[in-house]
Amino acid sequence: MPIQLYDTHSRSLRPLEAEANQPFRFYCCGPTVYGPAHIGNFRTFLLQDTLRRCLEVDGQAVQHVRNLTDVDDKTIKGAIQSGLSLKAFTHQWTEKFHADCEALNCLPPHEEPSAVEHIPQQIALIQQLIEKDHAYATEGGSVYFRVSSFENYGSLSRLKERELKSQSNNSAGQPNDADEYTREAVSDFALWKCRKEEDGDNFWSSPWGEGRPGWHVECSAMIESSFGGAILDLHGGGVDLCFPHHENEIAQSECAHGRPLCKHWFHSAHLMVDGAKMSKSLGNLYTLDDLCAKSFSPMAVRYALIAGSYRQQLNFTIETLHAAESALAKLERFASSLLDKTAEPSSALEHYIQPGNPESFDRFSKAWEALSNNLNTSAALGALFGVVGSNPASTLDAPGARRTLTAFGTLLYALGIKLFTKKNTELNIPEDVRAMGQERWEAKQARKYERADDLRNALLEKGWAIKDKPDGFEIEPK
RNA sequence: GGCGCGGUAGCCAAGUGGUAAGGCCGAGGACUGCAAAUCCUUUAUCGUCGGUUCGAUUCCGACCCGCGCCUCCA
Numbered sequence: 001m002p003i004q005l006y007d008t009h010s011r012s013l014r015p016l017e018a019e020a021n022q023p024f025r026f027y028c029c030g031p032t033v034y035g036p037a038h039i040g041n042f043r044t045f046l047l048q049d050t051l052r053r054c055l056e057v058d059g060q061a062v063q064h065v066r067n068l069t070d071v072d073d074k075t076i077k078g079a080i081q082s083g084l085s086l087k088a089f090t091h092q093w094t095e096k097f098h099a100d101c102e103a104l105n106c107l108p109p110h111e112e113p114s115a116v117e118h119i120p121q122q123i124a125l126i127q128q129l130i131e132k133d134h135a136y137a138t139e140g141g142s143v144y145f146r147v148s149s150f151e152n153y154g155s156l157s158r159l160k161e162r163e164l165k166s167q168s169n170n171s172a173g174q175p176n177d178a179d180e181y182t183r184e185a186v187s188d189f190a191l192w193k194c195r196k197e198e199d200g201d202n203f204w205s206s207p208w209g210e211g212r213p214g215w216h217v218e219c220s221a222m223i224e225s226s227f228g229g230a231i232l233d234l235h236g237g238g239v240d241l242c243f244p245h246h247e248n249e250i251a252q253s254e255c256a257h258g259r260p261l262c263k264h265w266f267h268s269a270h271l272m273v274d275g276a277k278m279s280k281s282l283g284n285l286y287t288l289d290d291l292c293a294k295s296f297s298p299m300a301v302r303y304a305l306i307a308g309s310y311r312q313q314l315n316f317t318i319e320t321l322h323a324a325e326s327a328l329a330k331l332e333r334f335a336s337s338l339l340d341k342t343a344e345p346s347s348a349l350e351h352y353i354q355p356g357n358p359e360s361f362d363r364f365s366k367a368w369e370a371l372s373n374n375l376n377t378s379a380a381l382g383a384l385f386g387v388v389g390s391n392p393a394s395t396l397d398a399p400g401a402r403r404t405l406t407a408f409g410t411l412l413y414a415l416g417i418k419l420f421t422k423k424n425t426e427l428n429i430p431e432d433v434r435a436m437g438q439e440r441w442e443a444k445q446a447r448k449y450e451r452a453d454d455l456r457n458a459l460l461e462k463g464w465a466i467k468d469k470p471d472g473f474e475i476e477p478k
Numbered sequence: 479g480g481c482g483c484g485g486u487a488g489c490c491a492a493g494u495g496g497u498a499a500g501g502c503c504g505a506g507g508a509c510u511g512c513a514a515a516u517c518c519u520u521u522a523u524c525g526u527c528g529g530u531u532c533g534a535u536u537c538c539g540a541c542c543c544g545c546g547c548c549u550c551c552a
Contacts, residue, residue, distance in 0.1 A: 029552080037552085044552035073550070158481055159548070215550085238552030239482090245551090269483080270546065277546080307501080308491060313483075313545070320490055323502035330501085333516085366499095370492085378492050382500035389500090391517095449511055456513080467515045476515090 003058050003372045005051070005234075006311060008242060008265035009156050013374060016055065016264065018233055023063035024055055025227050027262075029219060029237040029245065030112065032069040033093035034078040036287045040271040040278050042104060043305045043314065044238045047268045047375070049106045050306055050416055051236070054371050056355045057414045065226045066109040068094055071116040072215050076202050086116070086202050100288045103298035105416045111226050115218040122213045122221040123206050125256050126191045134255040138182040141194035141209035147187045150251045156265060157243035189248055190214040216248035223253065223261070232262035239267045268310045274317055291321065299421050300324040306415065309378045327381075330388060332419045335408070337393035341401035346420045352409025353418070362407040363387050371414055384411060429475050433464050437475045440466065 002015040018024035028048045031037050037045075048066075055062045069075070070090035079089035101108070115122075126143055129135035134149045147153050195203040195210040203210040213221075223232065237246060246265065253261040270277070273284035291301050303324040308314035335349050342348075361368045364387055370379035392404055412419070440455035456466055460478060467474045 031552080032550090041552045047552095157547080236552095240547065240551055243481090243548065268552070270552070272545080275544085304490090311483085312491085315490070317490075319502070323490065326503095327501050376492075378490095378501095379499070380492095382492060385500050444511085447511075453512075460514090465514065468510075468513090469515090474515090 001372065003054055004374055005264065005266060006374055008267045014264060016058075016060075016234065018060055022230075024060045025230060025233045026052060026055070026062050026064045027219075027223050027227070027232050027235050028064070028066040028109070029241055030066040030068050030109075031097050032072060032074055033090045033097060034074040035093060036096055036289065037100060038278065039286050039288065039291070039301065039305060039316065040238075042100070042288065042301075043271045044236075044268045045101070045106060046104060046302055046305050046416070047310045047377075048236045048266070050377060050414070051234075051266065051375055052107060053355075053414045053416055054375065057368075057410060058372070059357075062110075063227075064107075064109040065111045065113065065223070067219060067222045068112055068114045069215065069218060070094070070114050071119075071202065071212060071218075076199055076212075079202070080198075080200050090116070100298075103288060104302045105299065105418050107416075113222040113226055115213070115222065118218065118221050118225060119204050119213060121225050122217050123192075123204075125217060125221045125224065125252065126213075127207065128256040129191065129252065132255060134251075135191055136184070137192075137208045138194075140182060141192075141211060142190055143192035143208055144183050144188040145191050145248065145251060145255075146184060147189070147251065148185060150255055152254070153251050154243075154247060156247050156250060159243055159247070189216060189244065191217045191252070216245055217252055219245070220249050220252040220256070220261075223249075224257070229257070231260055232264075234264045234266055235262040236266035236268070239269055242267055269313045271305070272313050272315045275315055286316075294318070294321075296321045296325065297328075297422050299418055300328060302416060303328055306377045307381060309374075309376050311374075327385075328417070328419065330385070331417070334388040334393075335405070335419055337391070338396070338401045338405050338408070341393055341396055342398050342405065349405070349409065349419055352405045353413045354409060355413055356406065356410035360403070360407055360410065362403060363390075363392065364407045364411050367411055368414070377415065380411070380415070429464070433459065433462060433475060437464075437466060437473060441473050444468075 002017045004013045005016055006012070007014045016024070026048075028045070031041060031045075045066075052062050052064050068090070071086065075086060075090050079086040082089055084092075098108075126135060129145065130137065130143065133146070135143055135145050137143045191214050192206060192208055193211050193214055194208070195212070199212060203212055223235075235246070235249075242265075250261050272278070273282075273286065276282055276284060278285045288298060288301060292298065300321055301324070304316065304320045305314070307320075307324065332346075336346060339346060339348060364384065366386070367380045367383035370376040370383055387408075393401060396404060436455050436459055440452050440459070443449075443452040443455065459466060459475070463478050464475050465478045467476060
């Protein structure tokens with residue numbers, strides 16, 4: 001049974017299957033690299049990553065391509081403000097994005113094309129559109145897509161053309177382009193923007209004069225060049241991209257190439273924070289670094305961001321993150337109970353975290369079914385904890401524990417969850433803390449409880465907690 | 479105004495025409511010198527009002543409330 005996923009275009013659940021002997025062609029709109037990505041961005045990328053992992057577990061050869069938007073209004077503005085070249089500016093934020101992705105255990109896409117490196121392809125695409133009369137150049141040297149020339153325009157988002165307002169205003173309500181009045185219709189969108197003073201050095205020459213590409217055309221051109229003219233199996237992005245970006249991509253690609261752009265559209269709902277849309281003005285916009293600074297682990301962030309199903313807005317709170325840390329700890333205890341049976345250290349768990357084979361899901365089959373059925377991460381996690389609660393380790397022998405670990409590991413792979421990531425990085429307990437712990441233990445053994453409790457409280461104030469065991473004690477960060 | 483989504487326990491969040499997964503928190507118990515950690519147990523009738531049905535949280539209708547997109551946006 002292939003994985004089923006809701007398709008925005010047909011508004012129905014449809015199976016995800018590549019053509020015979022072909023990779024599963026998976027394209028995602030990537031980040032605009034003008035600053036650190038926030039957790040809302042990452043929710044989308046994490047969900048896409050989780051879907052990709054599920055496809056791999058399902059046995060498909062996924063070709064995952066995610067672009068970098070490194071030339072647009074925001075990157076150009078940011079570069080000029082920071083006094084860096086566009087390339088240097090976007091490079092630093094690309095590096096940061098990669099580092100965050102790695103911390104969140106996001107698999108790198110197989111290809112990550114850069115928009116600025118595909119300008120010739122974009123120009124070629126625009127030329128094709130002009131030749132086919134789907135686009136026109138204005139006197140000012142910009143090029144627009146003629147929306148009225150594409151009958152299906154609006155089918156993805158169900159916007160009738162007559163309902164379209166202008167695509168020509170920026171967020172301040174000002175026209176984007178000086179030559180706005182030379183465009184034929186307000187709903188026409190820019191493919192090529194003529195050079196403007198505020199763009200600084202960031203312009204390229206084209207048959208229509210110097211300028212730069214429009215945002216939408218970047219994706220169409222990169223898809224064409226990465227997938228060599230094949231139809232995409234899946235295209236993903238946040239819901240906000242549905243219109244106009246994806247709608248425009250469809251118009252450009254289908255008009256230029258005369259075939260459908262994509263078979264399946266995957267849109268993930270937005271992340272809310274404390275019940276409201278994230279925004280800088282509300283002070284509820286978090287980056288990964290912001291959360292790590294509050295000493296949450298990146299893995300808890302991943303867990304929290306994928307714990308709700310993707311079609312539902314997820315309400316993120318700091319409490320969610322505490323819940324994620326606790327849930328992760330519970331999974332670690334579960335893994336430990338199985339690893340005890342196989343006499344392996346916790347570090348051995350990673351060998352079990354593999355794409356594996358769906359045939360072997362065993363008692364985790366409900367969890368896999370949930371993932372297969374429209375990427376229901378929430379139900380999958382629920383089913384996972386159902387198994388955890390049944391405490392299978394108590395009745396398993398070593399081979400049985402190994403089988404259970406294999407199934408469990410496959411599921412962890414699908415969800416992109418790594419365990420025991422915290423312990424490995426926090427083993428440096430200061431010497432004085434260690435000594436206090438030892439002294440407290442000795443006082444306790446000598447039944448000098450007052451002294452022992454004082455030391456325990458003192459350690460707590462320093463941020464360290466003592467966990468007593470029958471034959472000794474451990475010190476952990478509070 | 480157009481298109482779309484949602485209202486489930488203190489919080490987050492699945493799900494189903496036959497009396498509601500899971501996580502967190504809380505409470506009770508075990509353990510402990512007392513704690514912590516851990517383990518066990520435990521907390522809802524599903525926005526409101528109608529309708530269909532033997533039976534609805536789940537289907538239909540109305541209403542109320544919240545949210546998203548329609549403009550750069552994951």
